[in-house]
Amino acid sequence: MCDPVQVPNDHSPQDWDSRYDEESQIWSGNPNQALVAEVTSLHPGTALEVGCGEGADAIWLAQQGWQVTAIDISKVALDRARKAADGAGVNVNWRESSIDQLEGESFDLVAASYLPIRKEGQGLARLLEAVAPGGTLLVVHHAEFDPEHAKAHGFDPDDYLTVDEVAADLGPGWAVDVHERREREVSGGAGAHHHEDVVLRARWIG
Numbered sequence: 670m671c672d673p674v675q676v677p678n679d680h681s682p683q684d685w686d687s688r689y690d691e692e693s694q695i696w697s698g699n700p701n702q703a704l705v706a707e708v709t710s711l712h713p714g715t716a717l718e719v720g721c722g723e724g725a726d727a728i729w730l731a732q733q734g735w736q737v738t739a740i741d742i743s744k745v746a747l748d749r750a751r752k753a754a755d756g757a758g759v760n761v762n763w764r765e766s767s768i769d770q771l772e773g774e775s776f777d778l779v780a781a782s783y784l785p786i787r788k789e790g791q792g793l794a795r796l797l798e799a800v801a802p803g804g805t806l807l808v809v810h811h812a813e814f815d816p817e818h819a820k821a822h823g824f825d826p827d828d829y830l831t832v833d834e835v836a837a838d839l840g841p842g843w844a845v846d847v848h849e850r851r852e853r854e855v856s857g858g859a860g861a862h863h864h865e866d867v868v869l870r871a872r873w874i875g
């Protein structure tokens with residue numbers, strides 16, 4: 670869930686393509702601060718980034734030695750991400766796909782930053798299933814939304830999971846290493862006015 674003013678109403682691929690088409694670049698182009706803080710000490714392996722947008726996080730992961738698959742429902746965003754990866758000289762397996770379509774693959778790291786995950790549906794289950802035994806889940810999202818402001822723009826935050834709700838849904842096979850509200854600094858882009866994140870890092874110990 671992004672800024673309600675800017676977020677597409679329905680989070681459909683068409684909505685997101687239209688949003689990306691409005692500007693040549695939406696996000697800062699820098700890797701997410703929480704991703705860098707939480708992943709730097711991990712031993713690189715396979716990684717899945719869900720809702721990769723313009724690709725900054727996936728590219729940073731690839732630069733750290735991770736073998737990265739990055740998915741997004743927006744073709745426009747993925748085209749930008751591919752171009753940025755080519756410019757950076759890194760390989761990422763970019764895939765036009767929804768969180769709901771994940772099936773039968775598992776990764777040492779599964780990361781999602783500011784991804785809208787519907788309460789209804791299989792999105793969260795698919796995300797959790799994608800974490801390999803011993804693997805890490807990292808979910809980051811804005812700490813707060815103004816619900817009235819959001820609803821005025823056709824977007825009800827109550828339809829989407831918060832990071833706290835994701836944490837509460839983790840079963841006994843999960844070890845939570847980090848679950849906290851944290852200040853964030855971002856250099857620019859459409860989300861720059863959000864100053865606090867909730868960060869969840871958990872391991873699937875089965």
Ligand SMILES: C[S@@+](CC[C@H](N)C(=O)[O-])C[C@H]1O[C@@H](n2cnc3c(N)ncnc32)[C@H](O)[C@@H]1O
Nearest residue numbers: 671685696720721722741742743767768782783
């Ligand atoms: C707020 S943007 C965040 C992009 C990127 N993670 C970042 O932090 O810069 C959310 C992204 O999730 C994508 N998205 C929305 N619904 C999705 C879904 N069901 N499956 C995969 N990606 C989705 C959008 O196209 C968009 O690129």
